[in-house]
Amino acid sequence: MRQLIARCFAGTSPAPPERYRIPGVPGDLPPALERLRPARLVPAAVLVPLIERPQGLTVLLTVRAPGLRHHAGQVSFPGGRLDPTDTGPLQAALREAREEVGLSGELVEVAGYLPNYMTITGFSVTPVVGFVAGEFQPHPDTTEVSEAFEVPLEVLLDPGSMQLRHKRFMGVKLPFFEMPWGEHLIWGATAAMLVNFRDILRGYGE
Template sequence: MKGLIARRFAGTRPAPPEIYRVPGIAGDLPRALERLRPRTLVPAAVLLPIVERPGGLTVLFTVRAAGLRHHAGQVSFPGGRMDALDAGPLEAALRESREEIGLPASLVEVAGYLPNYLTITGFSVTPVVGFVGAAFNPVVDAEEVSEAFEVPLEVLLEPGNMQLAHKRFMGVRLPYYELPWGRHRIWGATAAMLVNFRDMLREECS
């Protein structure tokens, strides 16, 4: 599986913030959603950390601290908005991962990039796909992260585990994905990025 992922994402590059991919919606965003899109997008980046555990590949998630301004208490990938001093999404994702879960860049083998994802709050998020060495054990910054946990990659890729649902926001019916895992609920932007990841792997296999 690692070889498949490495082949699929080799040569991928981060896209500009205004170019994004929202799974569950074919083609361009419909007009109803376009009118909700913020005029100014905030560039952000996350790391999709694939951990090489002895028992198989897992994906590491964080739970955002309850006191954060955006998406408090939600399951997410380590990451955040890009700072002015960040050279690009990769540097931002690695910096945030170090700050949030104590992950040194030396333990990350970058595979490539997923399409940007646009959040309702106006962030254009660039996911960086990276393999993390088995020696890593997260140490969370309690001000930003309440806990970290891992899910087997095969569970996330299993057909049917990720469910498509809908909600209404400002009168617009919006699609979203969700996957329950124990007491956690992986949904929203994080689940959508996983769907993009899964779909890109399927493109490689087809």
């Protein structure tokens, strides 16, 4: 699996913020969804950490602290908006991972990039896929992260793991994916990025 991922994402680069992929919405955004798009998207980045455990690759996820302004209490990847000092999504994702869970960039081998994802809060998020050395153990900063946990990658890649749902936002029907894992619910932007990851791997292998 590691070799497949490395081959699949080799040579990929981050897309500009205005280019994104929302799974469940084929092609361009329908007009009803397009009018919800903010006039200016805020660039952000997350790290999709694939930890090389003895039993296989796992994906590190976090639970955002309850006091945060955006998406408090939700399951997410380590990440956040780009700071003025960040040279790009990669530096932002590694910086946030270090701040949130104590992950040193020296333990990360970057595989490549997923398509951007646009959130309803106005962020265009660039996911950076990286292999993380197996000796890493997360140490969450409780001001940003209330918990860190891991899910086997093979579970997340199972075609039946993510369920497509719909909800209404400002009168518009929006698609979203969700997957329960123990006491957690993986959904929204995080689930969508995982679906993009799964779809890209599936397409590469066909």
